[in-house]
Amino acid sequence: MNDLPQPLQPDAEVIAAQAAVKARGLTNGDVLRQPINDARAATYLYQTFLNEGGPEAEITEHLLPTEPPTPVRIYRPKGVSGVLPVYLHVHGGGFAIGDINTLDRWKREVAASSGAVVVGLQYALSPEYPYPTALDQVMAVLEWLRRDAATLGIDAERMGIGGDSAGGNLALAALLRLRDAHQAMPRFGAINYGMLSSNHGTPSHLELGDGRFGLSTEKLDWFWTQYLGGDASLRTNPDAAPLSAELRGLPPLLLLAAALDPLLDDTLNLDRRLSEAGIPHETKIYQGVPHGFLGQTALLEKARQAQADIVAAIGRYLA
Structure with missing residues (x-):
């Protein structure tokens, strides 16, 4: 982890990527200025x-009979x-945006590079x-992967889980649920710029939260x-905001974060609390890139580096 002060400006490659996206007439949806369905539609075109x-x-498609049904x-x-070993990745999008196609290229790349089966889902x-x-849907997918491992051609004993942003929240919360239920856990987790706490008074929020x-x-x-659902009491519920949970008993974790991200302190605070709990983990902060950079492997070298970090973890823990 690099603790040296860094300039608060995007890399030249990030600026060029943003220009390329703009030239295609694309943009991420804005939930503050668009109806939610319009914001989703704009984001899906960008993705x-x-x-x-x-x-x-x-590729095979499945539909789990949860309520509502869960495409996998x-x-x-x-x-x-x-x-083969299996890695489940839970997509981000603030719990409000994202579908089965989110990070589709990224998941194909991870499968090709790691030699593992990669799984994605579409949660409600x-x-x-x-x-x-x-x-609940993430938990159902984990249970299904273990139960039907033989049919799916995967080794349930060599499983990893990860997620980005809101997906990082869901991945970490799923590990905590498994631990508390004394159930078999994946061998490692990858938490990528996780949306782990609703505490918005941290230094990274104060310095980077203006949206620039x-x-x-x-x-x-x-x-x-x-x-x-508007229930403020849940903002400190460990099941919903896992940074507030007791962290002992988790498997090794890989933490990746973007330096130009108001969520940066969620990762830094998780790093600190994992150290206090004695959980093996590795933390990497990517300078000069914003939140959401992970899926831009076609545009950004640092996205490819971060992906390689996850592939290396798959090889290390699921070999």
Whole structure:
């Protein structure tokens, strides 16, 4: 982890990527200025652009009979047979945006690079489906992967879980639920710029929360309000805001964060609390990039580096 002061400005590559996106007439949706369905539609067009190209994978689609039903997509490395390790990645989007296609290229790339089966899901979004629906769906997918591992050609004993932003929250909360239920846990977790706490008075919020790098404190507060159904008492519930949970008994964790992100202190505080709890973990802060950079592997070298960190963790813990 780099503790030296860094300039609060995006890399030249980030600026060029933003220009390329703008030239295509694309933008992330803005939940503060658009109806939620319009914000989702704009974001999905932007994500379609990010998903262009990349390696092929052997893809199968499934629908779990939860309430509401949970679409699941399995990415198997092209031409690789046998029983493989499995990595479940939970997408971000403030619990309010995202679908089965979010990070599609990224998941194909991870499958090809790691030799593992990669799994994505489409959890139900808030405000239509507030907490705990999305987390319940993640738990259902984990249970299904273990129960049907033989049919799916995966090794349930070699499982990892990760997520980005709100997905990082759901991944960490799922690990905590498994621990508390004394159930078998994945061998590691990857928490990428996780949306882990509704405390918006941290230094990174105060310095970076004005929205000039994309994500703002105002948006995050909106996301939390929708996710929790307006119930302010849930903002410190460990199941909903896992940074407030007791962290002992977790598997090793990889923490990745963006330096130009109001959520940076969520990662730094998780790093500190994991150290206090004696949990093995590694933390990397990527300078010069904003929240959401992980999926821009077609545009940003640092996105490719962060992806390589996750692939390395898959190899290290699931070999």
